[in-house]
Amino acid sequence: MPGVSPYEEDELLAAIAANDTAAYSHLYDVYYNTLVYFSLSIIQDQHQAEDIATESLLKLWQSPNRFESIGKLRAYLFTLARNASLNYLKHLRVREKRSLEISEQEQGDDNSIASLMAESELMRLIYQEIARLPDNYREIVELLYLQDMPSADVAARLDISMENLRQRKARAIKELKTVLLKKGVSSQFLSILFF
DSSP: OOOSOSSOHHHHHHHHHTTOHHHHHHHHHHHHHHHHHHHHHHHOOHHHHHHHHHHHHHHHHHSOOOOSSHHHHHHHHHHHHHHHHHHHHHHTOOOHHHHHHHHHHHHOOHHHHHHHHHHHHHHHHHHHHHHHSOHHHHHHHIIIIISOOOHHHHHHHHTOOHHHHHHHHHHHHHHHHHHHHHTTOOHHHHHHHTO
């Protein structure tokens, strides 16, 4: 999960242009989950979405470019992931109805793509804030929400009572909601996410 960036924007862009391996490791940490989520929204295949995210970052590393801004770098990565996702759908040879949906996606409904990008960035922000939680809260949130582990299994794994688990979960969610609300995430979205 992404944390605080060790790079200033100009340093990161220069490091990418210089093919600095550490910069690519940082890009992987920052964008991998976002690209997986973005691709998964298009193709509905977790394993393939992970492959596409990895391939997109690998393509950037194999042919480094000079980018004027982080925004242009992001757009480039999302374009790579989008094109790879659409190409994957093309090769599935699905029923005629699905083929029509693919051609609509290829035409690129800008609002739909923009929404997916915004949603992906929102998920990146949430992952970032989860990573900043104190360890005893972060671990519970990761196990319950990111790994979708049942509460009883989480309590057993952490060797704590169900009541202790409920208390930590409530505190962790409260802390997350407070931070994310301050960053402009809607309370309705947070209510859905952390039911």
